[in-house]
Amino acid sequence: MISKEIKLDVTSAGLAQPAQIAASLHLPAQTDKSPDQLILAIHGGGYHRAYWDPPFADASYSFARWFTDQGKAVLAIDMLGMGQSSRPEPESDLSTAIIAAAHAEALRQIVARWDAKVSVTGIGHSMGGMMLIAQAADYPDMDRIAVLGWANEPMILGDADVATLQAGLIPSGYLATPRPPMRRLFYWDDVPLALIEADEATGSTTPATLGRAALTPGIVHDAAARIHVPVLIVQSAVDTSPAPQKETAYFSGSPKVTLQILEAAAHCQNFAGTRVQHWRRLNHWIDATS
DSSP states (O other): OEEEEEEEEOGGGTOSSOOEEEEEEEEOSSOOSOOSEEEEEEOOTTOOGGGGSOTTSOGGGOHHHHHHHTTOEEEEEOOTTSTTSOOOSSGGGOOHHHHHHHHHHHHHHHHTTOSSOOEEEEEEETHHHHHHHHHHHHOOOOSEEEEESOOSSOOOBTTBOHHHHHHTOOSSSEEOOOOGGGHHHHOOTTSOHHHHHHHHHTOOOEEHHHHHHHTSTTTTHHHHHTOOSOEEEEEESSSSOSOGGGGGGGOTTOSOEEEEEETTOOSOGGGSTTHHHHHHHHHHHHHHTO
């Protein structure tokens, strides 16, 4: 795998101040040609792009490395306002529409670097799934999307009470994510404690804008219905949707909606003992819809 760390200017997304998206572009090794397949990978709340290639874990936990071994490029971005991407001040200047526009602009700039047509798969985990839905509805530049661990049904968040989380949100600013109450939701029993602690130690703050949106029932229902490409929904055995079978109906405009349930896994599929099974299924779905 060849990895390039880049910054992409996304000021045109609508902010009245300069803004950049920090990204890692992972490419298959030993190739000089443009990739045929590109995965746009968007992390969840309290995370950043290292979720897809964690520096604190061995290579077997790297989503990016596994997919580049299959010949696919992976563009992992830090959501605007998170990780090493710009954190606008005041944070209240952000909106989900601006963030979606910034992510679409980052993707556009990367695809424009290549002469050949590239088939793009958008993948969003958790809150990143919410933002992927918003992006795909307004910027139809992706050929298919996979929504991992995001629920359009009223969400369940492990030991955390949704109403309490809503009440605790500040009007504007950047929020620390309460990770210990999320352990039962995030990690299956086979995830080593050392890996859990390392993952928690490398977390990111989250814009209050996104925290508020993610806790708002129905926030992307309309957007989901406006998506006209194949959709894959992945929920783990322990995850955010109380009724995974009901998730497919929200994507009423899609020509094909597929639901996968990952066994022996919790919300953070990339850390589960069954992660390779998850990646294989996901890769097969990408190839089957290409």
